Amino acid sequence: xxxxxxxxxxxxxxxxxxxxxxxxxxxxxxxxxxxxxxxxxxxxxxxxxxxxxxxxxxxxxxxxxxxxxxxxxxxxxxxxxxxxxxxxxxxxxxxxxxxxxxxxxxxxxxxxxxxxxxxxxxxxxxxxxxxxxxxxxxxxxxxxxxxxxxxxxxxxxxxxxxxxxxxxxxxxxxxxxxxxxxxxxxxxxxxxxxxxxxxxxxxxxxxxxxxxxxxxxxxxxxxxxxxxxxxxxxxxxxxxxxxxxxxxxxxxxxxxxxxxxxxxxxxxxxxxxxxxxxxxxxxxxxxxxxxxxxxxxxxxxxxxxxxxxxxxxxxxxxxxxxxxxxxxxxxxxxxxxxxxxxxxxxxxxxxxxxxxxxxxxxxxxxxxxxxxxxxxxxxxxxxxxxxxxxxxxxxxxxxxxxxxxxxxxxxxxxxx
Amino acid sequence: xxxxxxxxxxxxxxxxxxxxxxxxxxxxxxxxxxxxxxxxxxxxxxxxxxxxxxxxxxxxxxxxxxxxxxxxxxxxxxxxxxxxxxxxxxxxxxxxxxxxxxxxxxxxxxxxxxxxxxxxxxxxxxxxxxxxxxxxxxxxxxxxxxxxxxxxxxxxxxxxxxxxxxxxxxxxxxxxxxxxxxxxxxxxxxxxxxxxxxxxxxxxxxxxxxxxxxxxxxxxxxxxxxxxxxxxxxxxxxxxxxxxxxxxxxxxxxx
Numbered sequence: 001x002x003x004x005x006x007x008x009x010x011x012x013x014x015x016x017x018x019x020x021x022x023x024x025x026x027x028x029x030x031x032x033x034x035x036x037x038x039x040x041x042x043x044x045x046x047x048x049x050x051x052x053x054x055x056x057x058x059x060x061x062x063x064x065x066x067x068x069x070x071x072x073x074x075x076x077x078x079x080x081x082x083x084x085x086x087x088x089x090x091x092x093x094x095x096x097x098x099x100x101x102x103x104x105x106x107x108x109x110x111x112x113x114x115x116x117x118x119x120x121x122x123x124x125x126x127x128x129x130x131x132x133x134x135x136x137x138x139x140x141x142x143x144x145x146x147x148x149x150x151x152x153x154x155x156x157x158x159x160x161x162x163x164x165x166x167x168x169x170x171x172x173x174x175x176x177x178x179x180x181x182x183x184x185x186x187x188x189x190x191x192x193x194x195x196x197x198x199x200x201x202x203x204x205x206x207x208x209x210x211x212x213x214x215x216x217x218x219x220x221x222x223x224x225x226x227x228x229x230x231x232x233x234x235x236x237x238x239x240x241x242x243x244x245x246x247x248x249x250x251x252x253x254x255x256x257x258x259x260x261x262x263x264x265x266x267x268x269x270x271x272x273x274x275x276x277x278x279x280x281x282x283x284x285x286x287x288x289x290x291x292x293x294x295x296x297x298x299x300x301x302x303x304x305x306x307x308x309x310x311x312x313x314x315x316x317x318x319x320x321x322x323x324x325x326x327x328x329x330x331x332x333x334x335x336x337x338x339x340x341x342x343x344x345x346x347x348x349x350x351x352x353x354x355x356x357x358x359x360x361x362x363x364x365x366x367x368x369x370x371x372x373x374x375x376x377x378x379x380x381x382x383x384x385x386x387x388x389x390x391x392x393x394x395x396x397x398x399x400x401x402x403x404x405x406x407x408x409x410x411x412x413x414x415x416x
Numbered sequence: 417x418x419x420x421x422x423x424x425x426x427x428x429x430x431x432x433x434x435x436x437x438x439x440x441x442x443x444x445x446x447x448x449x450x451x452x453x454x455x456x457x458x459x460x461x462x463x464x465x466x467x468x469x470x471x472x473x474x475x476x477x478x479x480x481x482x483x484x485x486x487x488x489x490x491x492x493x494x495x496x497x498x499x500x501x502x503x504x505x506x507x508x509x510x511x512x513x514x515x516x517x518x519x520x521x522x523x524x525x526x527x528x529x530x531x532x533x534x535x536x537x538x539x540x541x542x543x544x545x546x547x548x549x550x551x552x553x554x555x556x557x558x559x560x561x562x563x564x565x566x567x568x569x570x571x572x573x574x575x576x577x578x579x580x581x582x583x584x585x586x587x588x589x590x591x592x593x594x595x596x597x598x599x600x601x602x603x604x605x606x607x608x609x610x611x612x613x614x615x616x617x618x619x620x621x622x623x624x625x626x627x628x629x630x631x632x633x634x635x636x637x638x639x640x641x642x643x644x645x646x647x648x649x650x651x652x653x654x655x656x657x658x659x660x661x662x663x664x665x666x667x668x669x670x671x
Contacts, residue, residue: 376598378631379585379605385583385586387464
């Protein structure tokens with residue numbers, strides 16, 4: 001009897017579900033269907049309906065989604081803005097936009113036209129779209145609990161002023177930005193006043209300014225992303241409680257390029273990242289209580305540039321290989337901690353064989369101190385004179401900060 | 417003249433020191449390129465070596481050779497030959513054999529591993545540096561009669577160009593750190609062939625991004641074709657001027 005009751009309940013649930021489902025309709029848009037335009041389909045649809053768009057080119061100007069709808073493109077139908085307007089604007093909660101090719105948006109710095117814009121809407125999903133040649137790619141404002149996943153964004157900006165950001169998020173909360181690829185925008189991903197969000201497994205390459213630009217956005221995490229060959233690397237500013245794990249910062253090479261630029265950051269974690277071939281791996285200004293550990297710094301100009309305005313930064317258990325300068329700083333005050341790292345330039349010994357070097361390592365060279373004071377001295381870079389000066393300074397430190405040293409340098413690199 | 421050059425070159429080859437120098441350069445450049453997987457980095461390492469070794473070897477070898485061939489020169493003077501011809505052939509013999517040594521020892525590996533404009537420039541600069549320091553050495557040799565003193569002067573000149581000059585620049589930069597020093601600095605760098613070569617090559621490599629504003633100012637000038645031509649002209653002048661001075665001294669010298 002008990003079993004039967006459960007069976008009955010199951011059946012009733014199924015009936016209920018199917019009757020609820022039958023309320024929602026599916027509308028088809030395409031050449032071979034009654035509806036040829038997406039706008040018309042949206043007009044005809046009711047909240048909860050699905051609109052399936054078949055392959056083709058749809059030049060309909062600005063498509064406004066103001067109902068709770070699921071829009072799915074079959075074989076990537078093209079939504080073309082013809083260089084005039086914004087293409088898709090989402091104004092309703094819980095919409096899904098999936099599988100479109102969105103191209104040629106308008107251009108304008110006043111209205112910020114985007115390929116896809118989420119305006120004041122929650123629980124929106126933007127999945128598997130190709131966004132090509134748009135001013136802004138995907139734009140979210142006042143959005144909560146939205147998912148932006150597996151989109152491919154490409155733009156062809158030449159100058160900072162003439163192009164918008166790839167994924168631009170403003171005043172939002174609990175966003176998930178996952179697996180997107182962004183190329184050729186101003187900033188790959190832009191966060192301002194966005195909280196409790198995650199940026200995961202994205203690939204941001206060849207953007208004109210920053211791969212990721214991050215301001216006033218507390219309690220966010222970015223994990224496993226690749227930021228490669230962007231004009232100025234990644235900037236994280238005026239934020240607290242950020243977690244940066246397992247990202248790769250690569251080939252951000254140029255006069256003012258950084259792996260990460262940290263400005264006024266506190267209570268944050270930078271762990272397991274790789275910094276490869278950047279002019280400066282990490283540049284820190286006014287950072288406090290930041291833990292930097294288990295990172296690899298390889299072939300950078302400066303691995304870490306840490307200004308004297310930083311406090312309680314713990315730089316422990318990292319590997320440093322082949323950097324031109326390991327650490328640079330601009331003052332003699334050191335309130336940070338640099339212990340237990342592996343430095344490939346360490347020349348000490350380990351008599352007691354505990355894998356920790358017996359004499360402290362000073363990661364800062366005299367030349368890098370002089371350069372910080374008088375930048376034009378850089379013209380003597382790699383001259384024999386400078387090499388000699390550095391060697392003597394290593395033996396008898398005089399102008400490098402006394403406290404900036406690793407007391408327990410590792411003899412072997414960490415397995416990272 | 418050709419005959420004298422031939423004699424000088426054959427004599428130098430028989431000397432075996434230049435052969436050793438060639439082999440040494442070859443060993444270093446091949447090992448540098450095979451150790452570094454990144455050829456640009458290899459070029460950088462090699463640049464440091466070239467700036468250090470090439471002037472040193474050129475200057476010392478040429479001074480000693482000039483002194484040692486004093487008797488040969490005296491013998492030639494008894495023949496109906498112009499003094500200028502004898503001195504210039506001595507220079508040509510020395511410069512050409514040392515340049516060939518550099519070309520074989522460092523030039524071929526560089527061009528093999530890094531066939532770019534930067535590689536070609538490095539080879540060209542290395543050969544010019546060789547010629548410059550041969551002519552400086554001969555100037556030192558013609559002005560001092562005593563062999564030991566002459567060698568001392570030659571080494572001092574090398575120390576001046578390799579070390580002291582940079583020290584002076586560092587000092588000046590400290591003194592004038594509040595002023596825009598880029599342009600005077602650029603002019604000063606033309607006064608030292610080693611510095612000029614170093615800056616020319618560094619600016620062509622990725623590493624120039626580390627050089628900040630000063631580097632950018634230098635790059636704007638030396639990266640342009642005018643700057644490039646001017647740099648090479650000044651390197652050629654660095655060969656010509658000591659040579660002309662030494663010829664004039666040799667013409668009037670009482671042997």
